[in-house]
Amino acid sequence: MTQLDERKLDPAVALASLDDTAPREPHRLYALKHGDCFAVADAYGDIRGTGDGFFRDDTRVLSEFRLTVGGRSTSLLGASLSQDNVLFTANLTNLPINDADGRQIPQGALHIERVRLLWQERLYERLTLSNYSQEHSTVLISLRFAADFRDMFEVRGSTRSKRGVVGAAEVGEDSIALRYEGLDKIVRTSVISFSQTPDRLEPDRADFLIVLSKRSRQTLYIEVGGQVADTPDRERFRASAARARFNMRAKRRHGATLHSSGRVFNDWVARARADVALLTTELPTGPYPYAGIPWFSTAFGRDGVISALQMLWLNPGLARGVLSFLALHQATETSPFSDSQPGKIMHETRKGEMTALSELPFGRYYGGVDTTPLYIHLACGYADRTGDMGFIDSLWPSLCAAAEWIEEASRSTGFVTYQRAADSGLANQGWKDSFDSVFHADGRIPKGPIALVEVQGYVFAAFQGLAQLAERRGETDRAQAWQQRAEAIRQRVESDFWLEDLNYYALALDGDGQPCKVRTSNAGHLLFVGLPTPERAGMVADQLLSASFHTGWGLRTLADDAVFFNPMSYHNGSTWPHDTALCAQGLARYGNRDSVVRLMSGTFESAVHFNMRLPELFCGFTRAPGEAPIAYPVACLPQAWSAGSAFMLMQACLGLRIDGWNGEIHVTRPRLPIGIDNLTIRHLAVADNAVDLTFQRVGDRVGAFLADRHEGLVPLIVRS
Known part of the structure; x- marks a missing residue:
């Protein structure tokens, strides 16, 4: 072997x-x-x-x-x-x-x-x-x-x-x-x-x-x-x-479309939409966005879920396809070689000779610690977006099995941790899965099992969402238990991961419960799920937007004062568009929408330098006048969650949320990207209707309104 x-x-x-x-x-x-x-x-x-x-x-x-x-x-x-x-x-x-x-x-x-x-x-x-x-x-x-x-x-x-x-x-x-x-x-x-x-x-x-x-x-x-x-x-x-x-053309027609007053901006949006369509493969379970070309042109659990989250407000059908595929391939047995346990959601699947011969475990591999709670989070988000309780009912046994895996995985420490079950598997099992992406401030590689900070945030969101779905299903006792579990996770993260001396969250806890006192973009994912208090969220936001993280093109994965910081590395200081977009959505959640506009602008300008196509990642060098972002030598291009970043950033700017339960569109403190005076979302599905929604800049404010022919079909609730 x-x-x-x-x-x-x-x-x-x-x-x-x-x-x-x-x-x-x-x-x-x-x-x-x-x-x-x-x-x-x-x-x-x-x-x-x-x-x-x-x-x-x-x-x-x-x-x-x-x-x-x-x-x-x-x-x-x-x-x-x-x-x-x-x-x-x-x-x-x-x-x-x-x-x-x-x-x-x-x-x-x-x-x-x-x-x-x-x-x-x-x-x-x-x-x-x-x-x-x-x-x-x-x-x-x-x-x-x-x-x-x-x-x-x-x-x-x-x-x-x-x-x-x-x-x-x-x-x-x-x-x-x-x-x-x-x-x-x-x-x-x-x-x-x-x-x-x-x-x-x-x-x-x-x-x-x-x-x-x-x-x-x-x-x-x-x-x-x-x-x-x-x-x-x-x-x-x-x-x-x-x-x-x-x-x-048929794939690109799925979901709503965007058109703005900016010609070059429209070219970027069109290319991003085309890239998502290119990477989306029609499987028996429905559409699934393959991760990226060339290295990852296959179904990845984490990548598929995040890409579907990015596109959820425009095209919920993509989320349905991802959820169906992952439910079908949910683990039912324990295997150290494939890192599987009952209820766990797949990380990666491959069809080549080496995996067929079990030379490598990736034929169907489950060594991703975050995919299972993210799967639940996507299912809850899909339900909120569409109100499609029939589909959620069909997934319910799978969602409960996933929740049981989370409970089992966190039984010993209270946190969901990872430690590879076989030497053939991945040493690090979060989205930053390089061998050196998790470390202590002095450069020591921590011993396992390791609890990543963002994973606990995903677990919090999973239990919170499940509690709401259980309530709708009339399962009151289960709803209360899951809500209590979510609150317990919130309190444990706030007490065990918060670093008073840094006013920031630790990257991880090692096997001894000691924090890895390293400032990373992972903490921004806690904002994405809404776990921190507003005060602590503000402290994290200030640092993410400081020169330590913000390059002018996007956010670095690692602060520039860390011992392993290298802007040319894969995970320790580079800029990943999907990571920037998740953090931006978190900033918007806490009301920091003007900063989201800055991040959107930097990301768009990066795309312009990369011929309108955002790569998987690029180097995390600080932006200088007249210079372009520096390419990472062997990044995937196109990459699904990089293409989808355009749409998550846009949603964060617009402050847009669709309430599928009540058939309503909610818009809170909307902003438009720099240089864009109007933007129209066409054929936006809300309950059983499809409407056109326009955002228009008026002085220093942005207004939102439905096309005349849609007035009264869908309530539009705008908060300034």
Whole structure:
């Protein structure tokens, strides 16, 4: 069995294994996704075989895919994704080359366009060459390819003592099949097909001599899939593109939409919405937002729940899909290897060879201490948003089982703690799961079991919400018990985690009950659930908004005076948009809405520098005039909870809450983002109605009103 080093789960570790030609800037890479397939390539459309590739079910089925023209690489003109994330386009031109007859072709005489999409486990590519010279030419076009069939965890840095067998390439007339039989006895295949017969086809290369008369154009179609299909051609490409675009359009129509007076702001919102749609996979249980590309393109419990919370006010159907999936995969037995206990909610699921062979525990892994209370919190939030008690009744046995797990997990200390059950699991099991993300002020790594501060906040919210649902179900005794449990957790957090000398909450308590006296953004999540007293919430808010945390682009995960602070680290000083958004929602909950506007502005400006797409994280350097935020080298892009941050920040600015029980919209002290004078939310579902709600800046105030045709349908309650 392969021994897991938890450091290899940190994508930063993968950086050390990349060669000098590796694509290291995630915002310069381009991702496509459909279902359980995704592709990542550079701006040229090339796959180089490092962290990029074409992946199917957590296996890299195309590890190299490079284009040369006339025996040379191309020159990049530009690259882009369509607004709906369906089509990737690279515009290229030739370097000085010779044609097949030895005549020189000057640089810029040829235009090469690569258009790519994914649909139903196949990669489709259209390669178009246009000759803008005055000469007839026969141009050598070469595609170099390979499929290493490496498991995603191998790509991320895990090593294996033994692998399966790579079969000999099967070279056909106009296609080639690459095969690998894994140790799990599954044969994985990658078939590369061409619309015209190559002039030379070898196990790792296809050469085409393309005849171009002056001012002419020629097109080559390529497909990569798991099996032989019909010959690629224009009709197949167009039909697949049309189906993919229709599918994406349907996903983007779910829920309400936003439109503001700011054109660039609208571009960001549209891209964020498209990214959520791209990462959302239709499962038998409903829609589920996969965490991020490339490292986490699968169902994660924590990420799915938080993404659904971010989108809940706009699209509660996403929350329903997440809850249904997690309830179906709730643990029913105890397993140290998978870190499961009855009632616990799944952390991660994988489909690759290494998990199938139990070399790693992540086939279905439960080593997340926060996912179970967050699951309950989402269910309670969904109920408040929709009033859908029928669905909650169907979930009730699962919610009760989750509550029982929380009770059992906190029996010995009064807090929900974690300590990995097997060495193959994660050492740290909160959202900051790097091996060094939990520590004492002097740098000592605490011994377990560990109680994280934000997890206790999630537990407080879970029991508080369950108490309200139990009351609606007529289970008065259970409601009172859960409400008492919530209040007991609140009091214990206030007494055991509060640090008088720092006027802040400790990051965690170690196995001896000693606090980790480190200031982190985790404390901001207590504001998100409303646990602290207003006085203490104000002290936390002041520090989160100080220069120790607030970079000008967002909030750092760790104060800049901590012993392990490093703005280039994965969890110890970087900026995560979803973390900033959760803290911002907490600030808004305690009435600090003007500061939320500042955070929204910094996050939006960060997105502008990242081509309208927020990465998983970026470096936590302080903002300086004229400088852009610094990218983290191997961050996921897109990332669901980063895209969803735009919408949680917007809700926090607007002070908007929907009461699904009474069919009402509540707006409290609304603010608009800087530079935005009006914003309209269209087709906002409230009970059985869909309404348009507009926010308008009037002097130094912001008003809210429903469209005339909706007057009287839904009560709008505005508090200034």
